[in-house]
Amino acid sequence: MANIHDVARAAGVSISTVSYAISGKRSIAATTRRRVEEAVLALDYRPNAGARMLKGTRTNLLALSAPLHAGSHGPAHMAFVLAVINAARTFDYDVVLLTQDDATSGLRRVASSALVDGIILLDVSQDDERIELVRTLNVPTALVGVPRVTDELVCVDLDFERAAELSVQTLAAQGHTQIGLVGQDPLIYERGSNFPHRFRAAFEAEALRLGIDAAFVPSRENTASVRAAVDELAAELPAMTGLILHCNEPVQSMVLEVLDQRGIRIPADMSVISACSSFDTVHLNPPLDVIPLPASDTCGRAVALLMEQLSTGVEPRVELLPPTLVEHGSTAARQRV
Amino acid sequence: MANIHDVARAAGVSISTVSYAISGKRSIAATTRRRVEEAVLALDYRPNAGARMLKGTRTNLLALSAPLHAGSHGPAHMAFVLAVINAARTFDYDVVLLTQDDATSGLRRVASSALVDGIILLDVSQDDERIELVRTLNVPTALVGVPRVTDELVCVDLDFERAAELSVQTLAAQGHTQIGLVGQDPLIYERGSNFPHRFRAAFEAEALRLGIDAAFVPSRENTASVRAAVDELAAELPAMTGLILHCNEPVQSMVLEVLDQRGIRIPADMSVISACSSFDTVHLNPPLDVIPLPASDTCGRAVALLMEQLSTGVEPRVELLPPTLVEHGSTAARQRV
DNA sequence: CTGAAAGCGCTTACAG
DNA sequence: CTGAAAGCGCTTACAG
Numbered sequence: 233m234a235n236i237h238d239v240a241r242a243a244g245v246s247i248s249t250v251s252y253a254i255s256g257k258r259s260i261a262a263t264t265r266r267r268v269e270e271a272v273l274a275l276d277y278r279p280n281a282g283a284r285m286l287k288g289t290r291t292n293l294l295a296l297s298a299p300l301h302a303g304s305h306g307p308a309h310m311a312f313v314l315a316v317i318n319a320a321r322t323f324d325y326d327v328v329l330l331t332q333d334d335a336t337s338g339l340r341r342v343a344s345s346a347l348v349d350g351i352i353l354l355d356v357s358q359d360d361e362r363i364e365l366v367r368t369l370n371v372p373t374a375l376v377g378v379p380r381v382t383d384e385l386v387c388v389d390l391d392f393e394r395a396a397e398l399s400v401q402t403l404a405a406q407g408h409t410q411i412g413l414v415g416q417d418p419l420i421y422e423r424g425s426n427f428p429h430r431f432r433a434a435f436e437a438e439a440l441r442l443g444i445d446a447a448f449v450p451s452r453e454n455t456a457s458v459r460a461a462v463d464e465l466a467a468e469l470p471a472m473t474g475l476i477l478h479c480n481e482p483v484q485s486m487v488l489e490v491l492d493q494r495g496i497r498i499p500a501d502m503s504v505i506s507a508c509s510s511f512d513t514v515h516l517n518p519p520l521d522v523i524p525l526p527a528s529d530t531c532g533r534a535v536a537l538l539m540e541q542l543s544t545g546v547e548p549r550v551e552l553l554p555p556t557l558v559e560h561g562s563t564a565a566r567q568r569v
Numbered sequence: 570m571a572n573i574h575d576v577a578r579a580a581g582v583s584i585s586t587v588s589y590a591i592s593g594k595r596s597i598a599a600t601t602r603r604r605v606e607e608a609v610l611a612l613d614y615r616p617n618a619g620a621r622m623l624k625g626t627r628t629n630l631l632a633l634s635a636p637l638h639a640g641s642h643g644p645a646h647m648a649f650v651l652a653v654i655n656a657a658r659t660f661d662y663d664v665v666l667l668t669q670d671d672a673t674s675g676l677r678r679v680a681s682s683a684l685v686d687g688i689i690l691l692d693v694s695q696d697d698e699r700i701e702l703v704r705t706l707n708v709p710t711a712l713v714g715v716p717r718v719t720d721e722l723v724c725v726d727l728d729f730e731r732a733a734e735l736s737v738q739t740l741a742a743q744g745h746t747q748i749g750l751v752g753q754d755p756l757i758y759e760r761g762s763n764f765p766h767r768f769r770a771a772f773e774a775e776a777l778r779l780g781i782d783a784a785f786v787p788s789r790e791n792t793a794s795v796r797a798a799v800d801e802l803a804a805e806l807p808a809m810t811g812l813i814l815h816c817n818e819p820v821q822s823m824v825l826e827v828l829d830q831r832g833i834r835i836p837a838d839m840s841v842i843s844a845c846s847s848f849d850t851v852h853l854n855p856p857l858d859v860i861p862l863p864a865s866d867t868c869g870r871a872v873a874l875l876m877e878q879l880s881t882g883v884e885p886r887v888e889l890l891p892p893t894l895v896e897h898g899s900t901a902a903r904q905r906v
Numbered sequence: 907c908t909g910a911a912a913g914c915g916c917t918t919a920c921a922g
Numbered sequence: 923c924t925g926a927a928a929g930c931g932c933t934t935a936c937a938g
Contacts, residue, residue: 233681235915246925251917258918261923281684282622283916286930291619293665293684300651306644314637317668326679328630329666331654342663344570346931347618347630455826455854482819489792517792572931583909588933595934598907620932623914683915 234275242271254279291349294320294538295342296327297362298354299335308480308510308527312354312376315531323539325349336365343371350538352376352531356387358424372541374534378426384548386541388534390508391552392427395523396434398555399476399505400444402521407566408474408503410445412465414458414487415478418450431478431508445469451483458486462494473566477520478507488516503563508555519560529553571612579608591616628686631657631875632679633664634699635691636672645817645847645864649691649713652868660876662686673702680708687875689713689868693724695761709878711871715763721885723878725871727845728889729764732860733771735892736813736842737781739858744903745811745840747782749802751795751824752815755787768815768845782806788820795823799831810903814857815844825853840900845892856897866890 240247245264252258253268260268271277285291296316300309317327328348330338339362342348349372353362356377366373367384375387403411413435415421416428432448439446447468451461465472477484484506488498496502498518506513506520510527513520530553540546577584582601589595590605597605608614622628633653637646654664665685667675676699679685686709690699693714703710704721712724740748750772752758753765769785776783784805788798802809814821821843825835833839835855843850843857847864850857867890877883 233683237915247916248918248926249924252924255917259923264923276681278678278681279917280623280915281679281682282619282624282628283914283930285619286617286623286915286932287619287917288930289917296666300647306647310637310644310647313666314668317666321669326665326667326675326684328663329633329650329654330663331651332658338663341615342618344613344615345618346570347663454852515791574931584932585910585934586908589908592933596907601907616933617931620914620930623916623931624933625914626933 233280234277235280236277238275239268239271239277242275243267285346290542291347292325293328293348294325294350294352294535295330295339295348296352296354297330297335297339300331309355311510311527312531315527316352316354316376316535318528319532319535323535325535325539335362339365339369343369349542350374352534352538354531356426358426358429372538374538374541376530376534378430378550378552380426382548382550385550386534386537386546386548387550388530388537389427389550389552390525390530391554392430392508393434394552395508395555396431396476396478397438398523398557399507400435400438400442400446402505402557402563403474403476403503404442404444406474406503406563408444409566410469410472411439411474411476412469412472413446413448413476413478414461414465414483415448415450416480417452421450427508428478435476435478445471447472451479451487453480453482453486455486455490458483459490462487462490473502474563475502475504476507477504477509481509481511484509484513484520485516488518488520498562499564500567503566505557505563514560518562520562521557521559523555523557526553570617571614572617573614575612576605576608576614579612580604622683627879628684629662630665630685631662631687631689631872632667632676632685633689633691634667634672634676637668646692648847648864649868652864653689653691653713653872655865656869656872660872662872662876672699676702676706680706686879687711689871689875691868693763695763695766709875711875711878713867713871715767715887715889717763719885719887722887723871723874723883723885724887725867725874726764726887726889727862727867728891729767729845730771731889732845732892733768733813733815734775735860735894736844737772737775737779737783739842739894739900740811740813740840741779741781743811743840743900745781746903747784747806747809748776748811748813749806749809750783750785750813750815751798751802751820752785752787753817754789758787764845765815772813772815782808784809788816788824790817790819790823792823792827795820796827799824799827810839811900812839812841813844814841814846818846818848821846821850821857822853825855825857835899836901837904840903842894842900851897855899857899858894858896860892860894863890 236247239250351373353375356375358380449461506522508525510525513522573584577587688710690712693712695717786798786801843859845862847862850859
């Protein structure tokens with residue numbers, strides 16, 4: 233593999249000129265620059281990553297902590313990982329993926345060996361063990377998700393409270409007076425993941441505020457559990473005509489299947505909103521109105537804030553992205569009976 | 570962050586002694602070693618990753634190329650990524666995950682900057698563009714999957730041909746004479762992914778050899794497509810009593826749902842085998858006999874062979890792991906009518 | 907059993 | 923506009 237000396241020799245310049253020509257950190261005569269560029273191309277030169285790291289500038293590597301928990305949903309998980317990697321690449325960063333159960337030891341390892349310039353934490357729970365660690369690590373960090381205590385942290389997430397309110401308001405404005413919510417796997421609530429709680433609490437508060445009868449049930453990812461969940465909602469809310477789905481893709485799909493089996497038509501008999509979904513709801517049958525959870529937006533913003541920390545610095549903050557509702561015809565004004 | 574000089578000072582030894590005490594590459598007096606270990610612990614010292622890389626020994630980083638294609642199945646994909654990371658960690662390696670569409674540029678980047686010691690290629694297609702690249706890169710590489718031309722490559726995979734034969738043989742031995750195969754998403758066949766073709770071809774060849782009537786249909790991941798697939802098989806094989814599922818988890822689940830709706834009981838009316846599945850089929854309803862596709866085995870073996878290349882060297886080879894059948898009661902001898 | 911020193915390949919003040 | 927040189931933090935022959 234060619235090194236900077238090879239390039240310098242080929243271009244007939246010193247190694248500092250090569251370095252500056254590549255980094256652009258000082259002005260170079262146009263002809264010199266061209267000669268260097270040609271040599272770089274001819275030798276397929278790329279600066280040695282270790283040497284760059286050692287000089288203490290940038291490693292161009294960031295750590296992505298994405299532990300896989302019980303109840304996590306593979307595709308959604310993957311979507312966030314991909315979103316972080318794509319965002320990182322736009323800043324010329326590569327990503328070291330840490331997934332081991334023992335999340336803190338991996339972070340400690342890559343941070344204290346100065347392997348990475350920064351850290352992205354995914355799937356943050358309310359009392360996440362990683363929070364305390366990154367406080368001590370002194371490595372720039374951005375979280376996707378909001379823990380209970382956010383002091384000194386940079387956090388990005390969809391505004392789940394607003395999303396819940398928007399869901400309820402939309403259905404309430406259409407005249408629905410009994411609204412059900414199918415939630416995530418119970419495991420996810422138990423583990424202290426923050427967004428399901430935030431969504432559920434805001435759902436119930438907003439329903440109360442608007443005088444809506446509301447009921448919530450979690451559901452596991454299997455047909456029996458989904459069927460039981462739907463039946464439980466129907467029992468609690470006999471006149472339910474509005475349904476909010478805050479669960480993963482297979483569960484949403486199963487809910488629609490169960491409604492179909494029960495002869496419940498969408499939106500004639502039931503208005504359905506898919507809330508905070510990181511997949512495309514037009515592939516569902518029928519396509520669902522959706523408040524998207526855009527992995528690329530939240531992760532992109534988190535990566536951007538991380539990059540800002542590396543350069544200019546960033547004040548600690550919690551950024552909540554405003555939810556929007558995209559209609560696909562699965563809600564309608566309530567039929568008067 | 571403490572460096573090796575800090576540790577040397579704290580332990581009252583030279584930096585070379587610190588280095589050797591940590592690496593164990595030469596014998597050290599027990600008391601000296603203890604002093605060094607204490608200093609390392611006290612200062613929370615970890616060698617600088619860049620400096621290690623620069624010395625040209627090991628970066629302790631490997632690149633995982635896992636492009637996400639149309640038709641890829643999220644959870645299965647994730648399972649393989651996780652399996653590689655877990656295996657890498659057992660060798661004290663971290664993983665840089667490359668997922669961009671432009672797979673070759675990422676590999677070129679991390680390889681020629683000497684960021685990684687080796688490369689794992691996932692989801693290899695028959696004429697994968699990455700193959701030619703890694704041949705020129707001169708970086709140890711192991712593939713999970715088998716391309717059309719395997720010269721000079723180290724490849725690991727489940728033996729899909731044997732798996733197909735084992736599926737057919739098992740059902741044939743039970744007296745089934747008409748056997749259907751539900752395959753992957755058509756996109757996956759079009760893209761030239763190798764294992765679906767290998768499985769399908771071996772399925773048809775083995776059926777022919779045993780005098781079994783066989784039919785194959787691909788299926789997309791939606792209920793309508795699955796229903797159509799099942800009906801097509803039933804039309805082609807009116808006396809079908811054996812069914813092999815070589816498709817992702819949701820599709821397998823939908824097939825079972827459709828069979829249930831059609832009043833077809835498992836295994837009384839239909840013996841079903843889940844082939845090369847990377848998920849747990851006991852959660853299906855009913856649980857299915859399965860030939861597992863153990864991501865941890867194939868990926869673990871690929872990583873192990875990569876590590877061998879880094880030390881002793883490895884002859885190019887194609888290692889096909891033998892399939893096994895795990896019974897869960899979804900097959901039975903054919904009912905004579 | 908241990909230490910002094912070279913050198914990995916860069917980046918960046920320092921000089922001109 | 924360009925070059926010579928220091929130095930980042932290690933590992934590893936070389937010496938003793």
